[in-house]
Amino acid sequence: MAKARWPRGMAFGVVALCVVTFAGAFAPWLAPYDPNEQVDALAGRLLPPGSTRYVVQHGHRRLLAEEVQRVDGEVRFLRLGEWRTLPADPAGGNGAEAIGAEGDGIEDRRVFLLGTDKFGRDLLSRCLWGARVSLLLGAASVVLALLIGVGVGAVAALGGRWLDLVLMRFVDGLLAFPWIFLLIALTAFFPTDLPTLVLLLGGTAWMPISRLARAEIQSLAGRDFVLAAHGLGIHPVRVFLRHVLPNVASPLAVEATLRVGTLILVEAAISFLGFGVQPPHASWGNLIADGREHLSTAWWVALFPSLLLVITLTSISLVSDGLRDLLDPERPQPID
């Protein structure tokens, strides 16, 4: 065998995908702030990327100030173009020293690297949590689709002619169904927590996988090593698990990688339309939908989640292409 060459673009895909997965997996620790926290919806609204604000405790409210000054033991802060002074601490100390303590004072200095959304929530934190939701949904749905798909494919391939015919007709019909109509209705009607979404997405995505699994298993079932295993009297289930399944793993891996991408796209579209992942929870789809309203004035709200989505999906496509080249150099490259 010739030395396997690292397919072009795959390195980029793998690195980008690792970064995004890492970001999603560790979002709770990586995100600088609480993704749903609205400190000061009015003054923190749609801040451009890189904005810095001070969190000022003022009475019962927490406000975001553009600037703070300490003059003569008094703390003054600029919010929405207006300078205000914090009331002096009745205990005799001044407000500037009251950091972290009860009462008024400057609590925190925040940097919004990617800006904020219309409620003044930190976009970077929301993008990271969105990555977590989008990737988790994509991956979990594909696992479900793989389970159903390989199951149906195996039954069709090994269950005899009639079962094969009936099952594959059924799968053909399901493949020809415009699922998005039903998905939208169901995500709109049922409470959409993550398990429900996985069930819906995975339950409508297994058909191509079952076709592939059936074709691969069928072509393996007549091969010598499988026949030999049967001849040795090994239990058919064991033959399937130990000898057949490992050999269909690589085309399935290629297909599954690509399906993660398509399912992330489907989830994004559904969440974009306002079904699917519900606010305040972030997913890339509903982040982009949020940003759409403010495209002319605050481009960053839609841009960053869109970029993340496109980069992730491009990487998935690169990795899937690369995997195919690595695992199966001789196979003619399928399209779509």
Next chain:
Amino acid sequence: MLSYACRRAAASLLLLYLVLTATFFLVHVAPGEPGVLFENPHISAEQRQKMRSTLGLDRPVGEQYVRWFGAALRGEWGYSIQLRRPAFGVLWERLPATAVLVFAGVFVEHLLGLTLGIWAGRRPGGRVDRATRWFAMVAWATPGFVIGILMIEVFAVRLGLFPPQQMSSDGARNLPFWGRTLDLLHHLALPALTLGLIRAGVVIRFVRNGLLEVLGKDFVRTARAKGLSPRRILWVHALPNAVGPLIQRLGVSLPLLLSGSLVLEVVFSWPGLGTAVFSAVLQRDYPVILAATAFSATLVVLGSLAADLAHAWLDPRVRDRLG
């Protein structure tokens, strides 16, 4: 050939029945009621109950199903709860808008796909080939709604070249035929371009790979040996053989096409099937949702059947295989 079409139609009908039944129960079992029942604050609980019984929603789900199915068999899809008109009519009058958008999108898709695909396939590994590979990948990776809102922002809001939504201007009704057509094309440009763009990537690779495969075949070598010009070989011998599967692909990808147009219709407020379904879902307009499920599935099945038959008609090898 005829028996093939009949077998497919029978299988599709059975499946349509199963999917519709599943949809019926899922939609009716889901918590919540149609919007008209809870949105109007002025109606009393009594009136609300009366509306429920008029709509038949107070009956057990099984009974509702039998009633609905019996009517559907007679071709009656019920009345839209929201619009108080026959549900099927609501969808039927939205069909032309979706058809126009889908056809225009497919046109852009294949125009782009064939041009770039042939260009890339003539020199595999060349600069154009590599560029189209990236284009195809990014086009696949970008959701239609992202390109859609970008198009609206750039070409409609910033540059003001195209209208951002709807399929006709306010006064267009009074224009002469050509004026109306121009107005429609003006509105169609952005959504059709978006739909075409996101789908063109796959066609490019499809045409390119098909072309490469065919160019290596014996009959092309023979044509070359005969001394035919490269142009004639490409256009007369290679290309028709390479693009045959495109028609079949179009049939297979109809559900995706419809899904793509649904999202874009909402983005561009295009008054087609997609927006009708969207508002029906928001209002829980059960009859329209069910009719739309049946309607879209029938369209897809008929479309893919037509694509198969067209492919068989064009390619004798496929004809033999279908029997």
